Structures are given as C-alpha cells and as structure tokens.
Amino acid sequence: MRRPIVAVVGAGKASEAARDTARRVGRAVARSGAVLICGGLGGVMEAAARGAKQAGGVTLGVLPGPDTSQANPFIDYPIATNMGQARNAVIVQTADAVVSVYGGYGTLSEIALALKAGKPVFCIHPPCEVPGARIVESPEEAVERAVAEARERIESSEGKGASAS
Helix, strand or coil: CCCCEEEEEECCCCCHHHHHHHHHHHHHHHHHCCEEEECCCCCHHHHHHHHHHHCCCCEEEEECCCCHHHCCCCCCEEEECCCHHHHHHHHHHHCCEEEEECCCHHHHHHHHHHHHCCCCEEECCCCCCCCCCEECCCHHHHHHHHHHHHHHHHHHHHHHHHHHC
C-alpha cells in the first residue's frame, strides 16, 4: 500500500501559536509514516513542513508561482504551478485527507474543495464552521484520524483496482 498523503492547510501569515500547532501537526504526520503536502510557502505551511522534517518526514509543496526556489527550506519536492490560488485544488486532489490549522479565505477554499471531493477534513482551529468538517481537540488527534481515514480510502481504492484487473 502506498503512503497516505495528508494536506496541512492554513494561513500564510500565522501567529506563534498557529505555527506551534502546525509544527506539531507536521511532526505527527511524519511519525505516522504519511507524506505531508502543503502550499509550500510561509506561516502554517512552513511550520508544518519544518515539523515533518524534524521528525524525518517527506514534504511536498505546491507553489502558486512559476519558481520552485520560492518554496520554504523544509520542502523536499517543490511543485511550481503558476496557478496562484487555483493551486489549492491541486493540493486537495493530491491529498487523501486534510488537516486545517487556522486560516482565512484560502484555507476555507481548501476545506470546501476537499469536502466537495469527499475527502475527510479535520480542523484544529477556525475557520471550521463548515458542515462536514470535523473539529478535533489536538494536532495529534487530527493526524491520527486523518491518517486512519486516508489508509481506509487507499485500501478501498487499491482493492477496486485489483478486482478490476
């Protein structure tokens, strides 16, 4: 079975509290054996990638611009899209599950896109007054639940592929 991919979404400009929460999420993603995907820039994205790297994880950064050098230093694999905010769709479609850590309208768009695509979304902090998004108490709970549901989705899709062969 392939490794689950967990998106961490949140504000590009974040408070220290938000960055601390995001680092904890990133560490938990790495420790679970999942791959972290994010927008590849600063704030929550950089903090989550830093946490994942500190725990030996793998990070993907889907960048809004055309230049991979814009990625934060904790991104292993930068993906330049030159799509601006439309890159949020790429992040969500690539992820098996989404963890939201603080944020604004961009984060809300990722939550909405994920829910529309049938992906599980776990919110630690606002903005999560969105039907279908599940509010959790801690970064560790968010990642534990996200990875468990991601693994179920992967097993289900791989089982369908095997039976079709």
